[in-house]
Amino acid sequence: MRIKQISVSKLFGMFDHVIPLNLNEHMTIVHGPNGFGKTAMLRVLHSLFSSRIDVIKTYPFQQFQVIFEDNSLLKIAKVIDKEGKLGRIETFLFTYTNEEGENIYKPFHQKLSIRAEDVMRYIPPRVIEREIPEISRNGVNKWSDIETGELLDIQAVLDRWGYRIVRLLPSSTKSNMLDFEPPWFDELSNKVRVRFIDTNRLQNKPSSHRVSEYESRNREPVPMILTISKKIASAIQKELSNFARFSQALDRTFPQRLLESKKQSVQKLNNEELNARLEELEKKRLRFMNAGLLDMDETTDFQIPLKFDSTQRKILSLYVQDNEEKLKVLDKIAAQIEAFSNIINGLFTYKEISCNREIGISLKNRNGDPLELEMLSSGEQHEIVLMYELLFNIEPGSLVLIDEPEISLHIAWQQEFLANLGEIIQLSSFDILIATHSPAIASSRWDLTVDLEGNIEC
Structure with missing residues (x-):
């Protein structure tokens, strides 16, 4: 369920903002001076669909609205209940209506008492x-x-x-x-996926396993760049395990399927088709080797015969079909790794990264000498963290909120940012809402920009 527009009234008691999202281009840029509420709107939107009412409570506003692609509307209004047992209690009135203004679901109050x-x-x-x-x-x-x-x-x-x-x-x-969320709000929240990438990207989040307060205080923080490297290695290993299981299943039944090929009507390819598809298989294997998914071997220069007899065509036809199915398992992770490496290496001048199943991200200088990931500058690390999040952690159909992507980036990298986002969106379709102070982020795409400065009522 895609979000079409968000708006707020009397944010910080002063600002009325309307942000329409560019659904055709999948990218919207919110631009404006400090203190106008760019980050606040992103945080309120994310907190709404994460059931973090406590975060929403910290931002003063009268009303926050979300319009969806089907023109239905979710409205949150702050209400002050002066008669509560605890004195002045701030509550929230939630309403969900259709485009005619009729309530699809009855309003409810979210109390925090x-x-x-x-x-x-x-x-x-x-x-x-x-x-x-x-x-x-x-x-x-x-x-x-x-x-x-x-x-x-x-x-x-x-x-x-x-x-x-x-x-x-x-x-x-x-x-x-406490009047907790009714089923209709839970159902709506499950349909809307919102991911927030805040400015504190290089600080690693604590481990999800439970630790004592002493351990929490005394544990050395692990740089996010190292955590990401391990996660990429784990992602590759997971997909290779799936690939191995699927391959073994096909290999185990290959003889039986070959002998029963007439009954199963296995497609029998002619010489020209066999050569073309065998050549494509080799190209794909080489591509996956370069991506660090498959081991380099000495058979990549194998010369495919031009002609095959009837028995060879029968065997190779099933072989080709099986291997095409096997390699499909690695298509997604290969595309992610290729885009990740191409984007980062396209920005780096004297360094180069590659990915592999053992350590995740390898770094070397232009002479081929290995470097430690922690030697990367803060700008380089910010870019790696951002690209990793967008390529590996976002579900299709999500709305991704990015706060200040320009942090620590050279102006030339800022100008490349939207082009890199466009490449990523081609792989996994999702919407992006960016809050930025930098004109260089918008570059030549000011048509994607919403300027908050023009939407102020004090």
């Missing part, structure tokens, strides 16, 4: 940990946000994720505490 003492009375810490996998326990009523590493008390945990465990409370206790 859940209290720690009520929860701790009925729900033990082990249940909280089970229901909220994003946190790990670091002591009595102390927790760590696994994604950010932030240390939280129990009230902060409940403010962020309380809607997940309030369902477990007795009815008498949870009344007037």
Whole structure:
């Protein structure tokens, strides 16, 4: 489900912004001075579809709207409930309507008045940990946000994720505490995939496995560039395992399928077709070898005969069809690695990267001498992290929010950024919304730009 437009009224009490997304080009650039709310709008949008109401609460606005491709509308309005038991309570009114303005789903209030003492009375810490996998326990009523590493008390945990465990409370206790998301909002959120790539790209996120507070404080942070290298190696190994399993299954049944080829009507290729497809197979194998997926061997210069007899054609026809199916397993990872390497090496002048199954990313200088990845400049690392995220971590159909892609990049690299995005979008279709201060990012594509400066009402 694609998002067509987002808008906000009275952001920070001053700004009214409307951002239409360019769905044809799949890229939209939000441009404007500091303090106008570019990052705020990206964070609110991402938090909305990540059920992070706590983040939305930190940004003052009156109303936030999302219009989808089918012209349906999700509207979030902030409401101040002065009669709440805890005094002044900020709640959210959610409404989902169609293009005629008719409510498709009834509005509901999202209240944030859940209290720690009520929860701790009925729900033990082990249940909280089970229901909220994003946190790990670091002591009595102390927790760590696994994604950010932030240390939280129990009230902060409940403010962020309380809607997940309030369902477990007795009815008498949870009344007037928290109106959690109804099924229609859960269903809508599952249809909309939003990914946020923030400015803090080089800082590695904590490991997802649970650690003690002492370990968390004393563990040396691993540079993100090294983590990405390991992830690429793991991705290659995973696809090669799939390739091996599929290949073994075909090889095991090859003799039987060959003997029963008449019954199964296996396509029998003529000499010209066989030569053409055998040649394409060799080209594809060489391509996958260069991508680090297959081992280099000494048979790449094998000369294919021009003619085959009837028996040879029968055997080779099935051989060709089997190997074409085998190599299809590696098509996606090969395309990702090729685009990743081509983009990065197209930017680098005196260095070159390659990918392989053992360590992921290898780096060498122009003389062929190996270099450590940590020797890369911050700009080089930023570019690698961004390209990795976009090529390996984004599902088709997602909306990707990128905050300040120009960080640490030379102006020449900034001018190449949109062209590189276009190449990536060709491989995996998704939409991108960029917030930037840099005119060089837009380069010659100002038609993709939304200038927030023209949408201000103070």
